Structure formats: C-alpha cells, structure tokens
Amino acid sequence: MGSKNFAVGCDMGATKIISCVVDSDGKVGYECRFPTEAARGTKKVGENLISAIKETLSNCKDKNISGIGIGTPGQINFETGEVLGSAPNIPGWTGVNVKELIASEFDYPCVVDNDVNAAIWGEFLYGAGKGCKDIVGITLGTGIGGAVIVDGKLYRGSKFCGGELGHISLKYDGIPCRCGGIGCFEEYCSSRGIKRMAISKLKSKKRSLLVSMVEGDLKKITSELVTQAYHKGDEIAKAVIRETGRLTGYALSIIINILNPEKIIIGGGIATIGDFLFNAIRDGAKERSLPVPYSQVSIVPAKLGVMAGAIGAGSLILKGAQ
Amino acid sequence: MGSKNFAVGCDMGATKIISCVVDSDGKVGYECRFPTEAARGTKKVGENLISAIKETLSNCKDKNISGIGIGTPGQINFETGEVLGSAPNIPGWTGVNVKELIASEFDYPCVVDNDVNAAIWGEFLYGAGKGCKDIVGITLGTGIGGAVIVDGKLYRGSKFCGGELGHISLKYDGIPCRCGGIGCFEEYCSSRGIKRMAISKLKSKKRSLLVSMVEGDLKKITSELVTQAYHKGDEIAKAVIRETGRLTGYALSIIINILNPEKIIIGGGIATIGDFLFNAIRDGAKERSLPVPYSQVSIVPAKLGVMAGAIGAGSLILKGAQ
Missing domain, CATH: 3.30.420.40 (ATPase, nucleotide binding domain)
Known part of the structure; x- marks a missing residue:
C-alpha cells in the first residue's frame, strides 16, 4: 500500500x-x-x-x-x-x-x-467524461471557461491558447465583451449575462418575485437571486434561465459543428440549476447544430463539483x- | 526509380x-x-x-x-x-x-x-501548410468548407463530422441557412452571401458598374461579377469584398479562440481575389480574436490551387x- x-x-x-x-x-x-x-x-x-x-x-x-x-x-x-x-x-x-x-x-x-x-x-x-476520448468542457459561472480533449489528450492549441470557448461570438453585432470581442458567449450566458437579461425582461414586465427580492432596486439582481426565484416558480426567472440555456445551446452548436465531440460536460455554479437548464441547452444545440454531429453528442452535467x-x-x- | x-x-x-x-x-x-x-x-x-x-x-x-x-x-x-x-x-x-x-x-x-x-x-x-502541425483550412466558394489538422493529423471529430466551419453561426438571429441553422458563416461569405450583400448595397446606392454589367437586373449579380467590378475599381464591389473579408475574419476569430492554430489557409474561388480580401480578413480576425492566439496565427492563401x-x-x- x-x-x-x-x-x-x-x-x-x-x-x-x-x-x-x-x-x-x-x-x-x-x-x-x-x-x-x-x-x-x-x-x-x-x-x-x-x-x-x-x-x-x-x-x-x-x-x-x-x-x-x-x-x-x-x-x-x-x-x-x-x-x-x-x-x-x-x-x-x-x-x-x-x-x-x-x-x-x-x-x-x-x-x-x-x-x-x-x-x-x-x-x-x-467524472462525467470517464471512458470517452473526445470531449468538451464548459464552465458556466462568473465567466465562461472551456477546455477540449481530443483523442484522450488535452488540446492546448499550437501555442497553449486553445479552448477559449467563452469567447465564441454568438452575434457579431451584439454586446461588447471585456475581451475586446463583440457578442461573446460569456456576455450572454455567464452570471453577468443572466443579470443583464433579467433586468431587461423586468423592465417590460415588473411582476416578478425578483423585484421584491431586491426591493425594487434591479441593479441588485444577481444570477444567484434569479436561480432562487426560479426555484420558487417565478415566471420571469424561468424565462431568463430558459433563454440562457438556449443561447448556451447555440454556442454549443458552433462547438459541435467544429469539433464533433462525443460529450459536452457542463460545470460551474450556473450548471447546478439542473435539468430545466440542461433541457433548454439541449433544445438550443439541437435547433442549431448539423443533424449528424448533434445526434452523436451528449450534453451532460459535470460530476466532480x-x-x-x-x-x-x-x-x-x-x-x-x- | x-x-x-x-x-x-x-x-x-x-x-x-x-x-x-x-x-x-x-x-x-x-x-x-x-x-x-x-x-x-x-x-x-x-x-x-x-x-x-x-x-x-x-x-x-x-x-x-x-x-x-x-x-x-x-x-x-x-x-x-x-x-x-x-x-x-x-x-x-x-x-x-x-x-x-x-x-x-x-x-x-x-x-x-x-x-x-x-x-x-x-x-x-x-503547399501552404508545409512544416506546420496545427492548421485550419477554409474554402470560400459556392459553399464554405473547413478542415482541421491537429498535431499533424486530420481532425475528424469523434464520429467523422468535425471541421464543418462553414456552419459556424456568426449571428444567432441572422440569415437562415440551408443547413437549418441561423446566421451561418456560409450564408454571409460564400458566393451567395456576396451576391446578397451586393444587391443589398445597390438598393441604397445605385451608381455602380455592377448595375450596368447586369443591365439593371440585380438578380443577375454573381460573386464573379462582383470580383470583376472590384478589379475595375468599382466602389460598391470594393465595399462588398471588404465586408465579406471582415465577416470572414470574424468567423476565423471564433476558430482562433477555440483552436489556436498556427496557420489558417484559405482557398476556393473567392480567395483568388487576393491581398485586398486577405487584408480585410486579417483586420476582422484581429478585431475580434483574443490578442494572444491572434498574435500566434498567420492567415494565408492556399498554394495548390x-x-x-x-x-x-x-x-x-x-x-x-x-
């Protein structure tokens, strides 16, 4: 021993x-x-x-x-x-x-x-990638990180800078990202993306648990509060999470079309929302990926926490x- | 022998x-x-x-x-x-x-x-990739094709469907693509993307060699005619090619951030336009890529025709x- x-x-x-x-x-x-x-x-x-x-x-x-x-x-x-x-x-x-x-x-x-x-x-x-050879990992949290394993090896790119999946642009004329790019996945689906989307949705429809949770001060909204409101059945929070999931799926469709992975493993704080989020992610990915590579991938939560x-x-x- | x-x-x-x-x-x-x-x-x-x-x-x-x-x-x-x-x-x-x-x-x-x-x-x-290990190939033509070489091997994905670079979505709420996706690179920067963009620009500004080349029937515009008009100094054609290059660069920035290749090789009929197009492509890629992986990549024309x-x-x- x-x-x-x-x-x-x-x-x-x-x-x-x-x-x-x-x-x-x-x-x-x-x-x-x-x-x-x-x-x-x-x-x-x-x-x-x-x-x-x-x-x-x-x-x-x-x-x-x-x-x-x-x-x-x-x-x-x-x-x-x-x-x-x-x-x-x-x-x-x-x-x-x-x-x-x-x-x-x-x-x-x-x-x-x-x-x-x-x-x-x-x-x-x-963890969730055990037994696989070609996987992609995403962390949804304060930022969005990514990593790629090709044929059982970490793919680092030619000069160690591969796998920056949070900076896939979802919309070339979208929201400016702090990386200097425009419309990055991270700007839409990280904690700050969730906060921004919740505030935007609340501006047009004020009836939400979220409003009372922050005593009317929308600037105080966080992705954690959105998650809490979702678990309490709030419709706006639910819509924000569904939309975040769908946009995440759109980003994954880009990865699926380029890399054709067998599994995409999603971790990070936001991923703990669970099935409702994952189903929205899968819907978005299915909607936008090429059918053959989509049929070959499974999108699953991380296991090691x-x-x-x-x-x-x-x-x-x-x-x-x- | x-x-x-x-x-x-x-x-x-x-x-x-x-x-x-x-x-x-x-x-x-x-x-x-x-x-x-x-x-x-x-x-x-x-x-x-x-x-x-x-x-x-x-x-x-x-x-x-x-x-x-x-x-x-x-x-x-x-x-x-x-x-x-x-x-x-x-x-x-x-x-x-x-x-x-x-x-x-x-x-x-x-x-x-x-x-x-x-x-x-x-x-x-x-050809253009001789001596490299990590390269990406793009063909700009009727469609947009892609291929990836990682560590000197063709990357085919887990189930042979990797490298579908033409179906990188540039804009999640953009133009529907015949693949079923939305806003695909191919819809913007292939021959049909060039045609669409030229027609759109001509609708707001009719003074162009292109109009006389098709005797006023804008539906007859092709990417080849745009290229010819560009070579004759037409400003609208020049703007279309510059914009096509920039959008191509945006798509490449997604590839650069994910794959960190040492070289991106561009072939296909549209690539024969030459330096003016390639400079616009490089500008677009520089504008949108993370600085470190951008500094490590060169974007070059294919050599084998x-x-x-x-x-x-x-x-x-x-x-x-x-």
Whole structure:
C-alpha cells in the first residue's frame, strides 16, 4: 500500500484557492482552502498559493508525493508555466511564471495549466467524461471557461491558447465583451449575462418575485437571486434561465459543428440549476447544430463539483501531463 | 526509380470530377476531368467517378499504383467510406458508400474523405501548410468548407463530422441557412452571401458598374461579377469584398479562440481575389480574436490551387490515411 502515488493539486479561483492531496485513483485526501485575495496584488496571490501548498504538504508527510499540479485562470504556457494572458479575475497575473514561483519554494516537479483544462482533465479521468476520448468542457459561472480533449489528450492549441470557448461570438453585432470581442458567449450566458437579461425582461414586465427580492432596486439582481426565484416558480426567472440555456445551446452548436465531440460536460455554479437548464441547452444545440454531429453528442452535467479543478491539477502529475 | 509509389487521387466537385495520378512527392502526372452531372442522379455521378478513375489508370499502366483516394463533399465516415450527411451539391449522395462503389470496380485499396479534408491534407504536405502541425483550412466558394489538422493529423471529430466551419453561426438571429441553422458563416461569405450583400448595397446606392454589367437586373449579380467590378475599381464591389473579408475574419476569430492554430489557409474561388480580401480578413480576425492566439496565427492563401483536393486525396493513400 505504501507504493501508492499522490500529488498535490491546486485550483486557483477568483476568490479562493483549493488545495488537496489526490491519489492515482482520483481520491482526495487532505484538503484546505485559502483566500485568493486577488485585489491585494499578485505577490499576495502567490503567497496564498504557497501557503495552501505548504499546509497541504504538512498534512501528508506520510505520503509519497510525486509533484504539484496547479490550475490557474488564463492562457498558460504549459511548458514554461507562464501566464500568457487574459486572467481578468486575477489582475496582473499575466506574465507571472507560476512554475518558477513554485520551484522557488518547493523541491517537487510542478505542472501548471489553465484551470478549466485541469477541471476537465479531472472529469475525463474520474467524472462525467470517464471512458470517452473526445470531449468538451464548459464552465458556466462568473465567466465562461472551456477546455477540449481530443483523442484522450488535452488540446492546448499550437501555442497553449486553445479552448477559449467563452469567447465564441454568438452575434457579431451584439454586446461588447471585456475581451475586446463583440457578442461573446460569456456576455450572454455567464452570471453577468443572466443579470443583464433579467433586468431587461423586468423592465417590460415588473411582476416578478425578483423585484421584491431586491426591493425594487434591479441593479441588485444577481444570477444567484434569479436561480432562487426560479426555484420558487417565478415566471420571469424561468424565462431568463430558459433563454440562457438556449443561447448556451447555440454556442454549443458552433462547438459541435467544429469539433464533433462525443460529450459536452457542463460545470460551474450556473450548471447546478439542473435539468430545466440542461433541457433548454439541449433544445438550443439541437435547433442549431448539423443533424449528424448533434445526434452523436451528449450534453451532460459535470460530476466532480468544486473539487474537479484540484483533482484534475493533481492528476496532471499522476496521469500524464498530456 | 521504378520503386516510386503512385496513387490515383480524385476530387469530386459540384460540377466536375478531377482525377489524377500523384507521386509520393506530391507531383501530379496524368490528370483528367469529368463532369459530375449531379442533377442526373447519384448513379450517374458514381459512373462518372468510375470513368474518371478508369481513364486515369489506363494512362499510367507503367506505374506502381498503391491505391485510390477520393475527396467528396459531405460528412464522410472515413472508416467505412459512407457519406453520412450534408452534401447539398450532390443531391442524394447521403447514404452512398463510396468505398464499396470503388471496390465493386477496382482491385485497389481505397480511402474516402471529405473534399476539404483532402485539399487541406494536400496543402499540409506540399503547399501552404508545409512544416506546420496545427492548421485550419477554409474554402470560400459556392459553399464554405473547413478542415482541421491537429498535431499533424486530420481532425475528424469523434464520429467523422468535425471541421464543418462553414456552419459556424456568426449571428444567432441572422440569415437562415440551408443547413437549418441561423446566421451561418456560409450564408454571409460564400458566393451567395456576396451576391446578397451586393444587391443589398445597390438598393441604397445605385451608381455602380455592377448595375450596368447586369443591365439593371440585380438578380443577375454573381460573386464573379462582383470580383470583376472590384478589379475595375468599382466602389460598391470594393465595399462588398471588404465586408465579406471582415465577416470572414470574424468567423476565423471564433476558430482562433477555440483552436489556436498556427496557420489558417484559405482557398476556393473567392480567395483568388487576393491581398485586398486577405487584408480585410486579417483586420476582422484581429478585431475580434483574443490578442494572444491572434498574435500566434498567420492567415494565408492556399498554394495548390484547383489540384489541392486531388493531390491530397491521392496522398491519403501514400502518406498515411491520418
């Protein structure tokens, strides 16, 4: 039993860093959470990451640790560990070399990858993607992340920037996105898209539980409140979620026509709304995909929950840094 | 010298079948062209294909022929040779097993692939994609075709339906496409997109060479006439081509954000317009792509011209049916 391999896996989120020890069956041992404190600057973020890893290592001294895997927002040079760009949730993170940061503190091999790549790697090995070869992962939350596995390998693109599925443009003359593009999927179907759509719908029809939930101040609407109102049967909230699902399906139809995946796995906070959302997503995807590739794909919820990223990051060490 | 290998390569187009013999350096020997005669039914199309191959074989009896490679429109099951769907240029072609058709007449190994896959395979081996690993090919013509090479292999998707780049939706509430989708790239930037855009622009501003070219009957406008008018300096034609290029660039930005290719190779009749079109395409792609993956891609014209498909189809036999 002493021969079992373990790794530390860290998932860096906008608000918290999840660190854990994971074994080669994907089982999580010790885990801890540290705040990211992105607003306090990248030095502090780095310190928090190191603290999380130290705490994890000090709690698994009896284990044979093979290395440290880290999933972080942004486009990551998987070979060097450098953050190449686009990590709006951690300002200043672009240009940081996470691998060097870890090497300066720890004497373990380290791999660094995009956080959604790490999460889908976890789902591929132990979750909703188990047994598949060609899958796409989407996270619906504050932002929309994406990752692609082709023939059992993470697809990183020619220079590590593939899979930016949140920035598929749904409408070339649509809403400007903070990435500089126009009409991006993320602007329509992330938390801020849901908020925007709810406010827009409420402007024309004021009778909704949502209005009383925010005491008439529509600016206070959040995607969480929309979800709560939906669960209480509110019609406007229901319409917002249906429309969000349908638009998500439209974005997936683009992915289906290009990549012809066997499975699309959807995680993130918004995905927890459940069947009503997933059915709307499937309807949208069916409506807009080419019939043959649509008939070959299943669109399913992620299985590993909030631990997917940390499990996947650790598993990049244990199960091939592919 | 007698040890050199050769293959027959056929490219099935909407109007003609190009058949040739190609060697393992991509050099074309004998070539011939037969009409497709799609309107006369799939039996006739099959007969024409067989005639083209017979004619080619009878003209290279001295050569060591390794097999027959065929590129055909549609989504093709590369393993069985069956046309799975979506070949509007050859009505009824869906369901036909091209490999069995060839096997019934010839005693050579045969591979069948999508026509754009074949063409990009040719460009990858001997043309604009030589030396690259991750490329995307687009053909701008009557329709818009696409193909993807990942890590030096043709990406066919989990079930052979990947790379349908013409059916990327540019605008979810845009123009209905004959595929059943809405706002497809093909509806905006193929020959019919150019025609539609030219007519629309002429309705608001009638002073254009195009009007006299069609003697006032705008329905007679074609993308070829728009190209001719552009070369003669017509401002409306120039605006149509610039806009077509920009919209093509928008579609490419979706591909760039998802696939992060090192090169995008554009062929097809419309691509022969040249630099003015390509600069507009690059402007559109730059405007809408994420900066890092945009900085890593070059957008270039195809090099092999009309022979790309036949060369690539033959090369699927000679250089790995990947």
